[in-house]
Amino acid sequence: MNNYLELSTEVKEAQANNLPIVALESTIISHGMPYPKNVETAKHCEQIIRDNGAIPATIAIIDGKLKVGLTNDELLFLGKEGQAVQKTSRRDLAHVISKRLTGATTVSATMYIAALAGIKLFATGGIGGVHRNAEDTFDISADLEEFKTTSVNVVCAGAKSILDLGKTLEYLETNGISVIGYNTFMLPAFYTRESDYTVDFNLKTPSEIARFIHTKETLDLPEGTLITNPIPKDKSFCKEKIDSAIENALAEMTNLGIKGKETTPFLLEKIVELTKGKSLEANIALVYNNCELAAKIAVSYNEMRD
Numbered sequence: 001m002n003n004y005l006e007l008s009t010e011v012k013e014a015q016a017n018n019l020p021i022v023a024l025e026s027t028i029i030s031h032g033m034p035y036p037k038n039v040e041t042a043k044h045c046e047q048i049i050r051d052n053g054a055i056p057a058t059i060a061i062i063d064g065k066l067k068v069g070l071t072n073d074e075l076l077f078l079g080k081e082g083q084a085v086q087k088t089s090r091r092d093l094a095h096v097i098s099k100r101l102t103g104a105t106t107v108s109a110t111m112y113i114a115a116l117a118g119i120k121l122f123a124t125g126g127i128g129g130v131h132r133n134a135e136d137t138f139d140i141s142a143d144l145e146e147f148k149t150t151s152v153n154v155v156c157a158g159a160k161s162i163l164d165l166g167k168t169l170e171y172l173e174t175n176g177i178s179v180i181g182y183n184t185f186m187l188p189a190f191y192t193r194e195s196d197y198t199v200d201f202n203l204k205t206p207s208e209i210a211r212f213i214h215t216k217e218t219l220d221l222p223e224g225t226l227i228t229n230p231i232p233k234d235k236s237f238c239k240e241k242i243d244s245a246i247e248n249a250l251a252e253m254t255n256l257g258i259k260g261k262e263t264t265p266f267l268l269e270k271i272v273e274l275t276k277g278k279s280l281e282a283n284i285a286l287v288y289n290n291c292e293l294a295a296k297i298a299v300s301y302n303e304m305r306d
């Protein structure tokens with residue numbers, strides 16, 4: 001396996017010196033945001049992690065190698081190519097690697113690779129979940145499955161209501177995956193700080209969250225944890241406005257017959273268009289907020305390790 005794994009010099013040095021590391025995914029760059037904002041955001045995410053005392057490790061597959069830590073050229077390539085790059089979830093890994101292709105990794109594939117590299121914290125915007133109408137389509141993101149077996153702790157801004165939030169929470173509970181709220185008892189809904197759902201545990205400081213992760217590991221529980229962090233107040237959306245954009249995007253998706261892995265990228269792009277770019281601004285702000293929290297948890301977790 002390690003034949004495919006390639007760590008950047010920065011990540012290798014961080015490991016050698018026992019520094020805290022935070023993983024970042026690459027589908028958010030290629031499929032989640034338009035160029036050039038995607039590249040700008042990806043670079044700034046790395047900077048925020050450094051500013052908060054940890055080392056960033058953006059993960060992607062480049063020419064068949066599992067890369068942990070990307071160069072600026074690699075980031076730029078993924079950002080410019082956009083949706084022409086293969087969106088790579090767990091099920092795509094063997095294909096992309098055996099053909100020596102380049103792939104942008106989703107939350108599931110990024111967690112898998114982060115675990116191989118021994119990285120415990122991962123920051124992103126939103127994770128995949130149980131889609132609305134999943135009872136008919138069976139569309140449940142591989143991201144949720146990954147949390148069952150991969151002990152990586154993911155900071156996100158909750159689940160957006162292109163998904164069925166209630167079913168997503170039930171699915172997580174069934175599989176023994178804890179949903180932590182950072183200073184919130186309500187599950188944040190990505191563009192908004194509130195939703196009609198509650199998290200499992202409201203933890204108030206990065207060190208409380210780090211203690212939770214450390215304890216889970218001491219108990220040999222193999223699951224990942226979902227850490228939800230509400231979008232900053234000044235960037236959050238009015239619920240009615242975003243809900244109406246989401247409804248319109250979903251209706252257009254059904255009309256166009258879009259299915260499978262194209263669903264999430266289509267909806268994200270459509271929502272940006274319908275909100276005249278405001279949802280993109282919100283998305284960028286919440287990712288930055290998550291990078292900061294993940295770095296702080298990683299620093300605190302690192303101090304607890306023996």
Ligand code: PSU
Pocket residue numbers: 025027028029031032033105106107108125126127128129140141142143260261262263264265268
């Ligand atoms: N949600 C976002 N931005 C994203 C994604 C989700 O707000 O970029 C991406 C992530 O990479 C996530 C993937 O892992 O979409 C989930 O895709 P699917 O729903 O097809 O499982």
Ligand code: MN
Pocket residue numbers: 139140141142260261263
């Ligand atoms: Mn899906």
